[in-house]
Amino acid sequence: xxxxxxxxxxxxxxxxxxxxxxxxxxxxxxxxxxxxxxxxxxxxxxxxxxxxxxxxxxxxxxxxxxxxxxxxxxxxxxxxxxxxxxxxxxxxxxxxxxxxxxxxxxxxxxxxxxxxxxxxxxxxxxxxxxxxxxxxxxxxxxxxxxxxxxxxxxxxxxxxxxxxxxxxxxxxxxxxxxxxxxxxxxxxxxxxxxxxxxxxxxxxxxxxxxxxxxxxxxxxxxxxxxxxxxxxxxxxxxxxxxxxxxxxxxxxxxxxxxxxxxxxxxxxxxxxxxxxxxxxxxxxx
Amino acid sequence: xxxxxxxxxxxxxxxxxxxxxxxxxxxxxxxxxxxxxxxxxxxxxxxxxxxxxxxxxxxxxxxxxxxxxxxxxxxxxxxxxxxxxxxxxxxxxxxxxxxxxxxxxxxxxxxxxxxxxxxxxxxxxxxxxxxxxxxxxxxxxxxxxxxxxxxxxxxxxxxxxxxxxxxxxxxxxxxxxxxxxxxxxxxxxxxxxxxxxxxxxxxxxxxxxxxxxxxxxxxxxxxxxxxxxxxxxxxxxxxxxxxxxxxxxxxxxxxxxxxxxxxxxxxxxxxxxxxxxxxxxxxxxxxxxxxxxxxxxxxxxxxxxxxxxxxxxxxxxxxxxxxxxxxxxxxxxx
Numbered sequence: 001x002x003x004x005x006x007x008x009x010x011x012x013x014x015x016x017x018x019x020x021x022x023x024x025x026x027x028x029x030x031x032x033x034x035x036x037x038x039x040x041x042x043x044x045x046x047x048x049x050x051x052x053x054x055x056x057x058x059x060x061x062x063x064x065x066x067x068x069x070x071x072x073x074x075x076x077x078x079x080x081x082x083x084x085x086x087x088x089x090x091x092x093x094x095x096x097x098x099x100x101x102x103x104x105x106x107x108x109x110x111x112x113x114x115x116x117x118x119x120x121x122x123x124x125x126x127x128x129x130x131x132x133x134x135x136x137x138x139x140x141x142x143x144x145x146x147x148x149x150x151x152x153x154x155x156x157x158x159x160x161x162x163x164x165x166x167x168x169x170x171x172x173x174x175x176x177x178x179x180x181x182x183x184x185x186x187x188x189x190x191x192x193x194x195x196x197x198x199x200x201x202x203x204x205x206x207x208x209x210x211x212x213x214x215x216x217x218x219x220x221x222x223x224x225x226x227x228x229x230x231x232x233x234x235x236x237x238x239x240x241x242x243x244x245x246x247x248x249x250x251x252x253x254x255x256x257x258x259x260x261x262x263x264x265x266x267x268x269x270x271x272x273x274x275x276x277x278x279x280x281x282x283x284x285x
Numbered sequence: 286x287x288x289x290x291x292x293x294x295x296x297x298x299x300x301x302x303x304x305x306x307x308x309x310x311x312x313x314x315x316x317x318x319x320x321x322x323x324x325x326x327x328x329x330x331x332x333x334x335x336x337x338x339x340x341x342x343x344x345x346x347x348x349x350x351x352x353x354x355x356x357x358x359x360x361x362x363x364x365x366x367x368x369x370x371x372x373x374x375x376x377x378x379x380x381x382x383x384x385x386x387x388x389x390x391x392x393x394x395x396x397x398x399x400x401x402x403x404x405x406x407x408x409x410x411x412x413x414x415x416x417x418x419x420x421x422x423x424x425x426x427x428x429x430x431x432x433x434x435x436x437x438x439x440x441x442x443x444x445x446x447x448x449x450x451x452x453x454x455x456x457x458x459x460x461x462x463x464x465x466x467x468x469x470x471x472x473x474x475x476x477x478x479x480x481x482x483x484x485x486x487x488x489x490x491x492x493x494x495x496x497x498x499x500x501x502x503x504x505x506x507x508x509x510x511x512x513x514x515x516x517x518x519x520x521x522x523x524x525x526x527x528x529x530x531x532x533x534x535x536x537x538x539x540x541x542x543x544x545x546x547x548x549x550x551x552x553x554x555x556x557x558x559x560x561x562x563x564x565x566x567x568x569x570x571x572x573x574x575x576x577x578x579x580x581x582x583x584x585x586x587x588x589x590x591x592x593x594x595x596x597x598x599x600x601x602x603x604x605x606x607x608x609x610x611x612x613x614x615x616x617x618x619x
Contacts, residue, residue, distance in 0.1 A: 125303030128602075129595045130557035133575070137307075137591050140579055141314045217428055221561060224430045225576060240431055244565075247434060248442050255438075258431030266426035273422075 016278045023274020029267035037083040044077035048234045057250040067252040069243055071232075075253060078234035079260045085235045086264060089150050089219040090212035096154030097215075098208055101161020106192055106200065108162070109169030120166075123159045131156045135218055139227045146235065149228035153218045157211050164207050168200045202279040209272035213265045220261050236261045289610050293603060300599060308592035309353045312340065312584050323366055323584050339363065340585075362589040367581050372589035376571060381464035382452060383563070383570035387555045389486050390493035395548050398498040402505020402544075403537060409510060417502060424499030429558050433492040433565035440488050447488050450567035454481050489566040493558050497551035504547045508540040515539075542613050549605025553598045 017023055036043060046064075052072035060067045066075040108119040126134065138152035172178065173196070181191050220237030222228035229235030231242055236257040243253035315322050320336040340363070341349045356362070362372040405417035441449035452466055453459060459478040462469045467486075470478035512518065513536055521531045556572075563572035571590060578586035 121299050121303065124300055125307065128300050128304050128599050129307075129591070130553045130598055132557035132560060133591060133594055136560070136575070136579065137311055137587070140584075140587055141311065141316075143316075213426065217426075220428055221430060224428075224561070225564065225579070227579065237428070237430075240428075240434065244434065247438050251438050251442075254431070254434050258428060258435065261428050261431065262423070262426050265428075266422060269422055269426050 013278050017274065020274040020277060022270050023277075026267045026270025026272075026274060029263060030271055033083055033087065033264055033267065036080055037087050040080050040084055044074070044080045046074035046077040048073065048078045048081040049232045051232075057246060057253070059250070060252055066256045067250065069239070069253045070246055070250075073232075075239075075256055078239060079236070079256060082234045082236045082239065082257070082260065083264075085146070085229065085233065086216050086220070086261070089146075089153070089235075090216045090268070093150045093154035093215045093219065094157065094208050094211045096151065097157035097161050097211060098204060100154075101158045102165050102197075102200070102204065104158070105162040105165025106169050106196060109166035110173055110188075110192055110196060116166075119162065123162055126156070126159050129156075132218060132221060135222060136225070136227060139222060144227045144230070146223070146229040146233065149219050149222040152222065153215045156218070157215060160211065161204065161207055164203045165200050168203050169196055172196055172199050206272055206276045206279055209268055209275055213268035213272065216261065216265055216268070286610065290607055293606055297599065297603060301596075304595045304599065305354055305357060305592065306350065308588050308595070309350050311588050311591065313342075313346070313349075315584070319584065323582060325582075336366075357592065362592065363585040365578075365586045366583050367586075372585050375574065375586065376589055376593055378464070379569060379571045379574045382466075382568060383556075383559050383572060385465050385467060386486065386489055386493065386562070386568060386570060387552070387559060389490040390555055391497065391548070391552065393490055394494040394497035394551065395501055397494075398501030399505050399537075399544065401498075402502040403509055403532065405502070405506045406509035406513065407532065414506075418506070421499040421502045424495045424502075427495060429492060429496065430561040430565055432495060433489065433562055436488045436492055437565070448485050449488070452482065452485050452569060453478060454485075457481050489562045489568055492565070493555060493562045496554060496558065497548070500551060501544060501547055505540065505544050508543045509536060512536045512540045542609070545612065546605055546609055549601060549608070552601045556594050556598060 050073070052068075054072065055064070055068050056070055056072040058064055058068040058072075064074050064076065066079065069075055069078070104119050104123075108116040129137075134156045135149075135152040138155055139148050142148035142151065178191060178195055181195060186194075219228055220235070220240075223235045223237030224241045226241060229238045231238060239257040240254060243250070243257070246253050312319050318333070319340065320333045320342060321328065324332055324336060337343055341352050344352070360373050362376075364371055365375055368375070401417045401421075405414040408414060437449045440447045448454065457478050459466060459470055459475055460473050462472055466482040467479060470476070470482060509532075513532075518531060518536055521535055522528075559568075559570060559572035560575050561572070562568065563570045564576045567573070571594065575587065575590045577583075578590065
């Protein structure tokens with residue numbers, strides 16, 4: 001019966017998604033980015049890192065679709081390779097936040113007591129810092145590197161996940177079927193894994209999709225400040241930081257990496273908003 | 286109400302302890318000997334010893350924290366490694382510039398955001414609604430540092446309308462009293478400086494305002510839609526009151542409650558966003574100070590900035606909560 005129910009839910013969700021125009025647009029843009037990331041070496045004609053000083057700061061042309069930067073590197077190729085980096089940043093840091101946030105949220109919601117109080121106070125403290133400032137603080141401790149920027153962005157995103165998961169856990173914990181499972185002598189871990197976690201899945205997926213959007217923005221910001229990816233890595237934030245001083249003479253070096261960030265973040269936001277509409281039980285008709 | 290405020294203040298204690306502890310532990314978490322990391326490889330043993338003493342690194346950790354806390358309460362946050370100035374005076378010098386920029390950005394964000402949100406809510410699904418919501422989505426998806434660069438490029442380099450950086454043109458004299466240039470120029474009847482300060486504020490203020498503006502517009506729209514469906518609004522329509530009056534007076538006033546919370550919360554974002562905006566526009570505020578401190582590994586200064594901006598954030602949240610309880614009495618009894 002459970003399987004039938006799940007299949008019904010899946011079908012209903014898919015049907016609702018097909019009707020969600022902005023969600024589909026977001027999904028399509030995302031698909032383009034993912035394909036670009038996977039096939040980067042086949043799409044780009046130039047090495048994203050090799051310098052070619054004889055062609056520096058060339059405006060967009062047929063040879064260099066988006067022009068070249070101060071080191072003569074093809075911006076189009078750099079943006080294409082950058083897709084890999086930004087997607088990785090988004091997925092890695094959000095996975096980090098998701099794993100820790102879920103563990104903390106589910107245990108604090110389910111067990112309650114002193115553990116709940118402790119976790120929630122720590123979360124409150126984390127939320128007392130402006131996110132980017134906290135991330136900067138963490139990178140300043142760990143050292144400015146792309147990996148550390150991912151860790152920092154992941155850590156600052158933990159509170160959102162923990163809160164969402166805890167709230168859902170609290171609402172499910174009191175349901176009859178959980179009480180029946182308890183009465184039947186089912187172990188706590190089994191209850192959490194079999195009955196609580198599947199119900200937490202929908203809000204986590206929504207949070208994760210929207211979380212990737214902000215993670216990409218934050219990580220690009222860190223790289224822009226020189227606290228994330230270092231040159232010559234073709235990370236979009238780092239590209240902007242390197243090209244800043246050529247804003248007057250070669251604006252294309254600044255325009256395109258920013259657009260790449262914006263559309264990717266926009267796609268995740270559109271997709272996440274659509275998922276939220278679909279999974280929200282209040283919108284079932 | 287009094288009870289609520291007291292409870293809210295008590296809740297603040299663990300947060301303040303936590304925040305100060307993080308700011309304290311920050312320097313101690315740097316891998317290796319913090320004194321050596323701060324001073325670099327070429328430092329002499331004497332210098333390292335002096336910094337170790339200055340930071341109290343030779344004492345037990347709990348004692349170090351208590352000393353740090355005691356000093357912080359007295360307003361002593363140590364000295365900058367680079368300039369040897371007191372951290373607190375460095376921050377206080379820069380603080381007004383950031384507040385001026387943040388308030389200006391908030392003014393743009395809330396007035397435009399509420400206006401756009403109301404406009405969108407009047408006819409949900411219409412072209413205007415779709416456009417407003419689309420711009421709101423673009424607003425939250427745009428990297429603020431990139432928008433800043435684009436504004437400089439277009440508004441300053443292409444059109445030449447606005448200055449690309451700084452707070453005031455060097456050719457203009459201004460007697461500094463409060464360090465809030467808008468106020469200072471008014472106090473000294475220096476209208477030329479006032480106008481010039483405004484000109485300097487527009488680009489960074491607009492860049493900083495986009496994300497909160499988008500959030501406020503979305504919040505206003507959904508809050509208005511909820512209120513507009515209430516029976517008392519329908520009753521006013523039935524009574525034949527003019528639509529403008531219903532929307533502006535009855536609906537917006539009730540829809541404002543959640544909007545105020547969002548405005549308060551967005552201040553936290555602005556403090557973070559100020560780091561990016563100030564760096565790009567060479568705005569001599571706290572954000573720029575944090576950036577420079579990070580670049581020069583001036584850890585006591587970074588520590589001070591982190592501590593003070595999070596305290597400010599906590600304080601703003603407190604005010605928002607109290608304001609919220611004041612407007613909506615149900616909150617007090619939760």
